[in-house]
Amino acid sequence: MIKSLLATFLLITTLLFTGCTTPIAGLQGYTSGSQGYQFLYPKGWTQVEVKKVAGVDVVFHDLIETSENLSVIINPVPDNKTLTDLGTPSEVGYRLLKNNSLNPNLDKEVELIRSESHQIDGQDYYILEYQVKLPNGQERHNLASVTVNNNKLYSFNLSTSQKRWTQIQELFETIVDSFSVS
Numbered sequence: 632m633i634k635s636l637l638a639t640f641l642l643i644t645t646l647l648f649t650g651c652t653t654p655i656a657g658l659q660g661y662t663s664g665s666q667g668y669q670f671l672y673p674k675g676w677t678q679v680e681v682k683k684v685a686g687v688d689v690v691f692h693d694l695i696e697t698s699e700n701l702s703v704i705i706n707p708v709p710d711n712k713t714l715t716d717l718g719t720p721s722e723v724g725y726r727l728l729k730n731n732s733l734n735p736n737l738d739k740e741v742e743l744i745r746s747e748s749h750q751i752d753g754q755d756y757y758i759l760e761y762q763v764k765l766p767n768g769q770e771r772h773n774l775a776s777v778t779v780n781n782n783k784l785y786s787f788n789l790s791t792s793q794k795r796w797t798q799i800q801e802l803f804e805t806i807v808d809s810f811s812v813s
Contacts, residue, residue: 655805663689663703668785671809672701673802696795698771701806704786713755714779720746720757723777727759727786740764751811754778758807762793772796774803780812 658671672691679690679700692700708717717723724746745760756778763771770793777786787810789803796803 657802658806658809661689661691666703666705666785666812667780668703668787668810668812670701670703670787670811671806673806676701696791699789699791699795699799701787701789704788706784706786708779708782708784710782712779712782714757714777714784715755717779717784720748720759723757724759724761727775727777728761738766752813754780754812756810763790770794774807776807776810778812785810785812 655671657674659674660669660671662669666688673693675695676691676693676699679692681687681690686704686706688703688705690700690702692698714723718726721743724743728741728743740763742762743759744762745758747758749756749758756776759775759777761773761775763773765771771790772793773788773790775786775788777784779785787807789807791799791803
């Protein structure tokens with residue numbers, strides 16, 4: 632009887648403490664009332680003032696690892712086009728890759744390494760994962776969620792150094808999965 636109670640106590644304690652260490656524990660929410668999207672982001676990140684960069688709606692970065700950042704970019708799409716009308720996850724991922732590579736000032740190598748789709752409340756989202764090599768040799772890892780709503784393409788992007796990716800992969804995946812547009 633005592634062994635049974637002790638085993639139950641240990642199981643409950645383990646579950647409680649495991650629940651406290653999930654990635655959501657260190658996150659807080661952001662909602663854009665004017666654009667209708669929301670997401671979670673890490674505590675300790677701060678919003679950055681954006682100076683009229685085409686399509687960029689919001690940017691956050693880590694106060695310590697300032698190169699770690701997230702952004703929401705919003706661009707128009709033709710009337711009544713859905714995300715699936717724009718293509719498969721891979722097609723959209725490569726199209727976004729091509730559009731980002733058109734800037735001649737950014738001589739970088741980018742590779743789409745994962746593309747998949749899922750739905751939130753009946754709305755399609757594509758998850759896109761990229762590896763980036765900058766001209767200075769720095770390697771980065773980018774994770775994005777894209778969707779179309781009200782004739783706008785919403786792109787939620789997270790970026791970190793490749794060396795930190797393995798440490799924060801689960802956290803970044805939780806954050807990207809939290810992005811939704813209503």
